[in-house]
Amino acid sequence: MNATVQSSALPPLVEPGPELTVEEIERYSRHLTLEQVGETGQRRLKNARVLVIGAGGLGAPVLHYLAAAGVGTIGIVDDDRVSVSNLQRQVLHGVEDVGDLKTESAARALARLNPLVAVQQHPVRLNAQNARDIVAGYDLVLDGADNFGTRYLVSDACALEEVPCVWGSILRFEGRVSVFWSGRGPTYRDLHPEPPPAGEVPSCAEGGVLGMLPGTIGSVMAAEAVKLLTGIGEPLVGRLLLHDALAMTWRELRVVADPATPSVTRVSDGTLDADGPGACERAPGAPGEPGAEAETTSAARDDAVTAGELAAMLDRRAAGRAEFALIDVREDWERRLVSIPGAVPVALDALLDHGIEALPAEARGVPVVLHCKSGGRSARALARLQPNFAYREETVRHLDGGVLAWVRDVAPHLPEY
Incomplete structure (x- = not known):
């Protein structure tokens, strides 16, 4: 393993921009006082183009601090809309923004904070067709995505376009930060060659996340961005920073490029099966949304039903033409x-510990459909129960996308959480 790990500052990513105006000198005076940044560094920030993947938990502090620091152009990729459940941690948005596109809400917040910064909105889902084109327009990418598929897309696009990527992840009380840069150090694929099996690691929607944790990790990501853009300090290239908010500790691990990792020749198509460590903010399983567990749904598999299929099954059951048990885990x-x-x-x-014995009487001798919020927990229960159903006439399946898919596709009048 022979990745290059820098022990000192790397060359600045961007050249200095135009001279600072009097308004800019006043606004950024605390930066100008820092010898390591100074006027030249601030002009580099002014000339920089930075792309932020996700305007959710990590994106909120990242975007705030990049705008406050005077990064000249900030791009935002997110096709999600603000929901009430976001407000516990996504402090960029407010009650008045609920229902709006996160890119629009974020752009308004940044304009209030620093009208000197240009914001470019990309209200799209990142995919294999658009990732390279979007990334190519920026000097640096900050990845605050909420699912494995998007993380691999970002990593591949950055490697192909030779753009460094500041990566952060959060789950429950733990966070991670690193800088991936193909040619100068490891990439995300060196840290995670393959995603974990579906359902093995919960999303933040299912596992939870401390509301303050994104602020801690996002601030570190923003600091790494400023260091890379201005060429100061020692960036986290080849280093993985791990934070435990409960113990209030920080640890550092070395990460090197794995020579067995295939060279990236194209952007992956994102057809991956699981959310994972740091996969926040929207739960997996909703196609077309940032938190989709995969770009292809599991509905094509024999072990899953779509929300529409479940609705039809419930109608047939109500009419006495079908029999099955719907289990909410x-x-x-x-x-x-x-x-x-x-x-x-x-x-x-109970299902994980006792298997089929945990099912109630009404679920014995009939087909079973499991569901949770988004599909992760029901997938775990499904994997536990499948061996019990291997030699039975009845089937066991789970609801693809969970309650989120049900609300989206069948009952939009119900609240989403």
Whole structure:
């Protein structure tokens, strides 16, 4: 393993821009006072073009601090809309922004903070067809994506366009930060050659995330961006920073390029199966949304049903033409927010510990459909139960996309959480 790991500052990513105006000198005076930044460094920030993937938990502090620092052009990629559940951690948005595109809400917030910064909105889902074109227009990428598929897309596009990427991830109380830069150090594929199996690692929607954690990790990401743009300090190239908010500790691990990792020749198509560490903010399973578990849905598999199929099944059951049990493996508080009619609650832990014995009487001898919020937990329960159903006439499947898909495709009048 022979990745180049810098022990000192790398060359600045951008050349200095135009002379600072009097307004800019006043606004950025604290930077100008720093010998390492100074007027030349601030002019580099002014001339920089930075792309931020995601305007959610990590994107919120990243965008705030990049705009405040005077980065001249900031691009935002996100096709999601602001929801009430975002406000616990996505401090870029407010109640008045609920329902709006996150790119629009973010652009308004940045304009209020620093009208000298230009914001370019990309309200699209990043995919194999558009990733390189979007990345190519920027000097640096900050990846605050919420799913494995997008992370591999970003990594591949950055490698092909020779653009460094500041990467961050959050889950529960833990966060990670690194800088991936093909040719100068490892890439995301060196850290995670393959995604974990579906359902093995929960998304933030299912595993939760401390509301303040994105601020901590996002601030580190923004600091790395300023260092790379201005050529100061020692960036996290070849280093992985790990933070535990509960223990309030920081650890550092060395990461080197794996010679066995194939060279990137094209942008991956994103057809991956799992969200993972740092996969926030929207749960997996909603095609066309940043948190989609994969660009292809699992509905084509024999072990999954779509929300539309489940609705038809429930109608046939109500008419006495079908028999099956719908099992809800979510927590009680989640069911209080929104539930699918006719579902029977069963604790996920009970299913994982006891398998088929944990199913209620009404689920014995009939087909079973499991569901959770977005598909991750039900996939785990499905994997646990499948061996029990291997020699049975009945089937066990789960709802692709969970309650989020049900609300989106069948019952849009119900609240989303």
